[in-house]
Amino acid sequence: MSNSVSPIADSTSAAAPAAPGQDERPSQDDWRSGGLAVLRAELDRIDNQIHDLLMRRAEVVEHVARSGKPAAFRPGREASIIRRLLQRHRGALPPASLVRIWRELLAGTTSMQGGLSLAVCDPDHGATLTQLAREHFGSLTPLRAYGTAAQALADVSQGVASVAVLPFPSDRDTWWVSLLHREPRLHIIARLPFWNRRPDGAPMAQALVVASTPPDASGNDRSFLGLECDSDISRTRLSGELLAADLKPEIMVVLRQHGASVSNVLIEVEGYLTDNDPRLGRLGSVLRRPIVAGSYASPLGGAAG
Ligand SMILES: O=C(O)C(=O)C[C@]1(C(=O)O)C=C[C@@H](O)C=C1
Numbered sequence: 001m002s003n004s005v006s007p008i009a010d011s012t013s014a015a016a017p018a019a020p021g022q023d024e025r026p027s028q029d030d031w032r033s034g035g036l037a038v039l040r041a042e043l044d045r046i047d048n049q050i051h052d053l054l055m056r057r058a059e060v061v062e063h064v065a066r067s068g069k070p071a072a073f074r075p076g077r078e079a080s081i082i083r084r085l086l087q088r089h090r091g092a093l094p095p096a097s098l099v100r101i102w103r104e105l106l107a108g109t110t111s112m113q114g115g116l117s118l119a120v121c122d123p124d125h126g127a128t129l130t131q132l133a134r135e136h137f138g139s140l141t142p143l144r145a146y147g148t149a150a151q152a153l154a155d156v157s158q159g160v161a162s163v164a165v166l167p168f169p170s171d172r173d174t175w176w177v178s179l180l181h182r183e184p185r186l187h188i189i190a191r192l193p194f195w196n197r198r199p200d201g202a203p204m205a206q207a208l209v210v211a212s213t214p215p216d217a218s219g220n221d222r223s224f225l226g227l228e229c230d231s232d233i234s235r236t237r238l239s240g241e242l243l244a245a246d247l248k249p250e251i252m253v254v255l256r257q258h259g260a261s262v263s264n265v266l267i268e269v270e271g272y273l274t275d276n277d278p279r280l281g282r283l284g285s286v287l288r289r290p291i292v293a294g295s296y297a298s299p300l301g302g303a304a305g
Contacts, residue, residue, distance in 0.1 A: 072113035079297030107138025149175030188294025196301035218297035
């Protein structure tokens, strides 16, 4: 078919999309009472304004990238941006849509600062952890799926991937033990999903994100402590020591190596902690000073789901 065929105008298409540079038309105050063409003209005008602002926002991000901050991806800052916008959100647009738009935008502004790439531990390529990673880091961000957590972590260590997306720690998913012994260190920096209100069909798994740079605080965070203890230590005793040190434990994963006298323990506590937090020196039962394996911004809709 020839390219010269003109589109057939329908009776509602009087308002053609505004051409570049021609979007200065003032808003018609009477758009509410206008027909479809008037309403669409108003939408085109608003779209141009949003687009102009997005381009301006990207220019500011270019300057932020040159500010000397430790890494392109700052998940704590991203969490605080989304929380703030949800607080001021009004009207009919579903809050979940607002979050989706900003997740894609932040993936774009992170990748424009030098590339964002994901190494996902997903033995069933394309299954839940890949979907969670896409939900958070954008639908077209480069992603490699691996059969093991060790492979995904190796990509981050070698600088092949910016972040690894790994199953939430358990006594079966034991990749977290390597974070307690590895030099140079890797850090837990985020938890997925950030939007915890799961609609039908959304992946229900929980994951952590690991990177080579430490996390940034978002104002409402949780941290992971990595401990080494005698293998006969009880959870009750450890919890008591943590509470006495003013640390509120939430999740505790204990890994007793078969036949070993030492257990590795991962404990989630409230707040954003760093390695030099004085409370870490107050735990009597540990064999060496605990390390902070990382922290994450508490997800929306409840930290634990
Ligand atoms: O504030 C920063 O550090 C930025 O790089 C800007 C920005 C943003 O677009 O707002 C982009 C990526 C980061 O992960 C967080 C925020």
